[in-house]
Amino acid sequence: MKIEIDTDLCCGAGMCALVAPGVFDQNDEDGTVILLDPAPAAEQHAAVREAAGRCPTAVIRIT
Structure with a gap:
């Protein structure tokens, strides 16, 4: 799994970090997503997929 994010479209909802x-954190200044691990281990894959699905602006891309 490889993760890419579009920080320009991020609204800072924070669902990914929750x-x-x-794998994800939030910028202290504006709340936008910070990608901590662009290639997470297999045990993180389900959570990453859930985070992508819950993102209100669909900024998380998984390949």
Whole structure:
């Protein structure tokens, strides 16, 4: 799994950081997503998929 994010479209809802805190975090200044792990381990994949599905602006792309 490889993750890409579009920080320009991020609205800072924080669902990604709540669902997959080992993979995503939020910028302290504006709340936008910070990608901590662009290639997470297999045990993180389900949480990453859930985070992508819950993102209100669909900024998380998984390949």
